[in-house]
Amino acid sequence: MAEPRRGSTSPSRPAVRFDLDDPVLAAAAWSRVAEPGDVVAGALVEHLGAAGALRWLVDAATDPAGAWRAARIDRLPLPESPTVPGGPSPGVRDGADAVSRLAAAVRRWAPRLDSLDPRRELRVLERCGGALVTRDDPHWPAAFADLGPTAPFALWVRGRADVAAWAERSVALVGSRASTRYGERVTEELAAGLADRGFTVVSGGAYGIDASAHRGALAAAGTTCAVLAGGVDRYYPQGNDGLLRRTVDDGGAVLSEVPPGSAPFRQRFLARNRLIAALTRATVVVEAARRSGALSTARRAADLLRPLGAVPGPVTSMASAGCHGLLRDGAAVCVTSAAEVAELAGRIGHDAEPDGPADGDDLLGELGPDERMLRDALPLRSGATVDGLARSAGLSPRRVLTLLGGFERRGLARCDAGRWSWVR
């Protein structure tokens, strides 16, 4: 490899074109500087605030040694990283100390400082009719606290920006892009049923199950939300452009943790899945092959101790194999209807599905065991004596007489010349 290329990356004070102390701009900046799920950035922002952390970074990128000292940052409690599949790797050997890990982080953040201007990205969002929701915002969903240092720095939202409000009663329906007609129909019905029950249906805006989830909620005039892996300035995938437009126009939301202009890299899909899981009160996998990406959302939901459901399907369908795996492992609860999903997601005392009818033989429901034996023993035409009935039913003659009396009163049996028969 040619060394000269490396010279171009020597540190020089980045030209920052915005107010570093504005907390909203700083949060927006962090969502550009650090990749989703970067625990070092998360810990730093937690420690110094978004603005303080950004100021620290600008210093550190120029003079690392000075910055460490200034902020006593060497005592920063850093979690083991990466804790999120989408999060960047530490960039240093495992078990490295905080200083080495911070130094590695500064090296990966610094290249983005030069071109950094969150005001430009906010203008793009504004032109889309969107709004930025930061951690200090009353609309910030409290549920993100469960993500710890991998929580997003900001949400770039088109449509309903009162995220905390609608997330309070929301369900994630996720699944394969390679869906079957069965999975799509079931997803649409679940989404419509959940929308009818006042749940916001959250999914990833992708083809297949995701699209069916948004579509089903919209068909029921419900609220739905797509969490994208790339910037919300561009609806991705393009084939779902119309659907995502309707999602926003019909009172729902399309949101992302990365700013406008961010490409939907695969790693960002994996990181995005943690937001879907954290945001909602339950996650349901409708259809997923054994290695489907939808299973990563399921794992995140399980990690976050969120209720997890899986919809079964034909065992002959590979598109359901991932769901069956989750059921088999006991990771997910079997759900087959919107009512069952609502129960999974609902608060105790709300949304509980009334128990279905008790199992058992329909026809025999009303009769006791002895009555059933006697009824089976009673001939339809010829008639039988009490003694004969006692023998065939395995009951005492006295009991047979008592039961026959009851049958007679109910018009079920009749006696002709000492021989009993069943009436209907």
Next chain:
Amino acid sequence: MAEPRRGSTSPSRPAVRFDLDDPVLAAAAWSRVAEPGDVVAGALVEHLGAAGALRWLVDAATDPAGAWRAARIDRLPLPESPTVPGGPSPGVRDGADAVSRLAAAVRRWAPRLDSLDPRRELRVLERCGGALVTRDDPHWPAAFADLGPTAPFALWVRGRADVAAWAERSVALVGSRASTRYGERVTEELAAGLADRGFTVVSGGAYGIDASAHRGALAAAGTTCAVLAGGVDRYYPQGNDGLLRRTVDDGGAVLSEVPPGSAPFRQRFLARNRLIAALTRATVVVEAARRSGALSTARRAADLLRPLGAVPGPVTSMASAGCHGLLRDGAAVCVTSAAEVAELAGRIGHDAEPDGPADGDDLLGELGPDERMLRDALPLRSGATVDGLARSAGLSPRRVLTLLGGFERRGLARCDAGRWSWVR
């Protein structure tokens, strides 16, 4: 009701036409005298042996008071009854003492003493080519001990009478008579796969799922067994006559706990289900509606702490609703293949299914998180600088260089005049 009919049941010493002390005949007799699952009969036979209990009954039917004293039978430990859905009700109020319960039992058994002749029933069995297996027989399955006082008194078997041997490696496949083509196909495949693995496939000989279970095992040249609710002299239902004949002819068995000539009363179906559950190492419900009788077999298996599996199906199919209920309640494990059923039924260390491939994105399996980010950031044609790649991938330029070196060595990336692109 006319009282005179009752006079015909006054006690008189029954005309016993066989050797009361022959334990085999006595066991056969008890399988006629008491209905399946009669816990009082079970406790009595346990206490006095089949022959002793029978002799006691003959005395008690004539002179109840004398018999109690003779056998100190008032101290008989009687379990709460009925413990089996198919078992007769106690015939006395709940919590009645042993004497009252025995007296009620004698009243229901006595009517069958008169015509009792197990030799005649054994001759019928012999003509069918069958054999009686009693509790003292080496072929008696030890697993029946789990049934306690509801264990059968004898098995009337056509075909392979070494029940203990084949039951050691057997699985019950049960389900609705009202099956779908999906359920039947899945059942046949499971049965064939289990037969291939050396399991005997046990079911109830009914239409629908039961028939598919027997058929699938036979198709794979395996052993299968039908446990009937009525006597084995008559294959029931008649439409399965050919299938049950093949079951016996091809090295399997058709068996029942009730003697030849016994009609397949519904109560006996319910009682029969406990035998299917007890006999086998696991029970799998392939297809069952929400109130299907197959669920009673599932409940018996669960009561007996036998592994229980359920095969999922389309949530749109009512024929799978019972299976989904079992999965939802956590009563059953989700099984989708013969290998998984074998694992459920197998002994530890045997039949364990090797783990499937790990979940995750197929394409990204070999690359680390940073490599994936870089790969997504690498353009296919135009080429990008190291600094540009560092910015878009969120990595330090040094890390980008290292990773590019690796890509280059593996032929994944190439450099043209300082600009890098992805090769394939």
